[in-house]
Amino acid sequence: MSRDEAKPRPPVDPSTVDASVFSPLPIGARDLLPDAARRRRALTGSLLASFERWGYREVVPPLIEYFDVLGRGLGSNDRDRCVRFIEAGTGEIVALRSDVTPQIARVVAQRVGGAVAASDGMRLCYAATLVRLPSGRDDRAELHQVGVEYLGDASETADAELIGLADASLVALGSSAHRFDLSHAAVVGDALAFLGLSRAVESELRDRLARKDLDGLRRALEQAGVDRASTEAFASLADSHGPPALLASARERLRSIGAGEAIDRLREVVAAVEREHPSCASRLLVDLGEVRGFDYYTGLRLRVWAPGVGAPIVRGGRYDDLVSRYGAALPAVGLAFDLDALEDALAAAGLHVDGAEFSAARLVAVQSGEKLDERLAAALRAAAVAEAHEAREGGRRAWIDSEPDLAQAQRQAERRVADRLTWLCVVGRGSEAKIVRQRCRLDPEGWRPESEKVMSKQGREQT
Structure with a gap:
C-alpha cells in the first residue's frame, strides 16, 4: 500500500474559507x-x-x-x-x-x-x-x-x-518482514514473588526492565539486599531476547528464582507453533523481560513488530x-x-x-450557466439521470455534477478519480436547441471520445 502521492492543489478561493470558524481537533x-x-x-x-x-x-x-x-x-x-x-x-x-x-x-x-x-x-x-x-x-x-x-x-x-x-x-496482506515477540507474564511475576521485595522496589525493577536497563537492575537489586546469584539471574532478564533456542539456557538460569515453570509453558507454546503453524515458526522471537501492557495478562504475551x-x-x-x-x-x-x-x-x-482503490467511475456532467426553458432543463436533467443509472447498472460509480464547459468537467473527473465522463450540453437556441451527449474515456494519452449523440428536447436520441 503506497502513501497518497503528493499532487498539486488548485489555489483556494479565499471567499470560500471562513477562518473565523476554523476549529482544531482535540489532542x-x-x-x-x-x-x-x-x-x-x-x-x-x-x-x-x-x-x-x-x-x-x-x-x-x-x-x-x-x-x-x-x-x-x-x-x-x-x-x-x-x-x-x-x-x-x-x-x-x-x-x-x-x-x-x-x-x-x-x-x-x-x-x-x-x-x-x-x-x-x-x-x-x-x-x-x-x-x-x-x-x-x-x-x-x-x-x-x-x-x-x-x-x-x-x-x-x-x-x-x-x-x-x-x-x-x-x-495475506503481503507482509513477510514482521516478527513475533513472545513472553510470559509469569516469568517476571514469579521471579518477583520469589525475591519477596517491597512494592516500591518491584515497581522500580519493572520500570528498569521495560527500559532494558541491565546496570540499573543490578544496582536496585543489590541495594535491596538480594544475593549476588539471584541478582545476576534476575538482571539477565533484560538481555533475554532472541530466538526461542535461548529458552533452554534461560530455564537453567532462571529456575533458581522461581521462573522455570513459566518458561516451560512458553516453550510448550513455541513447540505448538512449530508443530501446527510451521510457516511462521521462523518469525518467532522471545523476550523474557517484557513487562509492558495490560496487567490482566496471566500467561503468554505477544507483540508483532x-x-x-x-x-x-x-x-x-x-x-x-x-x-x-x-x-x-x-x-x-x-x-x-x-x-x-x-x-x-x-x-x-x-x-x-x-x-483500497475506488472502483471505476463515470462522472455525468451537465452544462451550467445556461438559462434554459423549463422543458429543456427537465430533459437535460432526465438525460443525466438516465446516464448515471446506466453506469451504476453496469457496475461503475456514477454521479451528476454541473460544470461550465467540457474542459472543466474533465478536470473534475480526474480530481474525483473517474476514468469515464459523459458531457451533456445544449446547442442551438429556441426551437433549434438540442441536447448533445458526448462520452469520453481517460487513457494514458489523455481524454479520448467514446461517442457523441444528438438528442431532442425531450432527451430522446435522434438518429
Missing part, C-alpha cells in the same frame, strides 16, 4: 479523508475475512459501558485514562470504551449457564474504536483495532492458534483470570491489530491493500 484526534477511509475499510474487511476463515464470529460491543463494570477489567492506570460522564436520569458514571477485552469478558460471562456452556470454546472477533485520554500531545485519543478473542481453551495450542492466525492474516514502525502492529496475550471478574471462570486468549500502526508498516513496505 489525539484526526480525520480520515476519502482515500484513507477507503484503505481503512478495505484493511478492516481483509482482517475480519481472515478471522472468519478460522472460525471467529464477529460481535459489536457498545461504545459506552458503566464505568464500574468496564473498570473491573482494567488496571488503575487504564481506569484513569477512561473518558467518563454522568448518565442523564440515573446519575451513574458511564465511560467510553477504552479496551474491548473486558467487554468481551462481560458479554460471555453474562451468558455462561444460558446460551454459553461453561465448557464452550468461543471464537469471537471485532472491529472497534477505543477512546482514551491522551497522555501527551503526541499520544492518540482514538485507537482503531480489529481483534480476536478465544475463550474456553487453556491449552498451548490455543495460544499457538492465535499466533498462526495473526501470521496468516499479515501474510514490522520494519518502519515504532509501535507494535499487534498486541495480545492470555488472560485466564479476567472473565472471572465478571462472574464466570473461563480461560481466554486474545489479540488486536492496531490499524494505524499496521497501515504505516504496509506503507513502509510498499504494500498495497486489495480493495
Whole structure:
C-alpha cells in the first residue's frame, strides 16, 4: 500500500474559507479523508475475512459501558485514562470504551449457564474504536483495532492458534518482514514473588526492565539486599531476547528464582507453533523481560513488530483470570491489530491493500450557466439521470455534477478519480436547441471520445 502521492492543489478561493470558524481537533484526534477511509475499510474487511476463515464470529460491543463494570477489567492506570460522564436520569458514571477485552469478558460471562456452556470454546472477533485520554500531545485519543478473542481453551495450542492466525492474516496482506515477540507474564511475576521485595522496589525493577536497563537492575537489586546469584539471574532478564533456542539456557538460569515453570509453558507454546503453524515458526522471537501492557495478562504475551514502525502492529496475550471478574471462570486468549500502526508498516513496505482503490467511475456532467426553458432543463436533467443509472447498472460509480464547459468537467473527473465522463450540453437556441451527449474515456494519452449523440428536447436520441 503506497502513501497518497503528493499532487498539486488548485489555489483556494479565499471567499470560500471562513477562518473565523476554523476549529482544531482535540489532542489525539484526526480525520480520515476519502482515500484513507477507503484503505481503512478495505484493511478492516481483509482482517475480519481472515478471522472468519478460522472460525471467529464477529460481535459489536457498545461504545459506552458503566464505568464500574468496564473498570473491573482494567488496571488503575487504564481506569484513569477512561473518558467518563454522568448518565442523564440515573446519575451513574458511564465511560467510553477504552479496551474491548473486558467487554468481551462481560458479554460471555453474562451468558455462561444460558446460551454459553461453561465448557464452550468461543471464537469471537471485532472491529472497534477505543477512546482514551491522551497522555501527551503526541499520544492518540482514538485507537482503531480489529481483534480476536478465544475463550474456553487453556491449552498451548490455543495460544499457538492465535499466533498462526495473526501470521496468516499479515501474510495475506503481503507482509513477510514482521516478527513475533513472545513472553510470559509469569516469568517476571514469579521471579518477583520469589525475591519477596517491597512494592516500591518491584515497581522500580519493572520500570528498569521495560527500559532494558541491565546496570540499573543490578544496582536496585543489590541495594535491596538480594544475593549476588539471584541478582545476576534476575538482571539477565533484560538481555533475554532472541530466538526461542535461548529458552533452554534461560530455564537453567532462571529456575533458581522461581521462573522455570513459566518458561516451560512458553516453550510448550513455541513447540505448538512449530508443530501446527510451521510457516511462521521462523518469525518467532522471545523476550523474557517484557513487562509492558495490560496487567490482566496471566500467561503468554505477544507483540508483532514490522520494519518502519515504532509501535507494535499487534498486541495480545492470555488472560485466564479476567472473565472471572465478571462472574464466570473461563480461560481466554486474545489479540488486536492496531490499524494505524499496521497501515504505516504496509506503507513502509510498499504494500498495497486489495480493495483500497475506488472502483471505476463515470462522472455525468451537465452544462451550467445556461438559462434554459423549463422543458429543456427537465430533459437535460432526465438525460443525466438516465446516464448515471446506466453506469451504476453496469457496475461503475456514477454521479451528476454541473460544470461550465467540457474542459472543466474533465478536470473534475480526474480530481474525483473517474476514468469515464459523459458531457451533456445544449446547442442551438429556441426551437433549434438540442441536447448533445458526448462520452469520453481517460487513457494514458489523455481524454479520448467514446461517442457523441444528438438528442431532442425531450432527451430522446435522434438518429
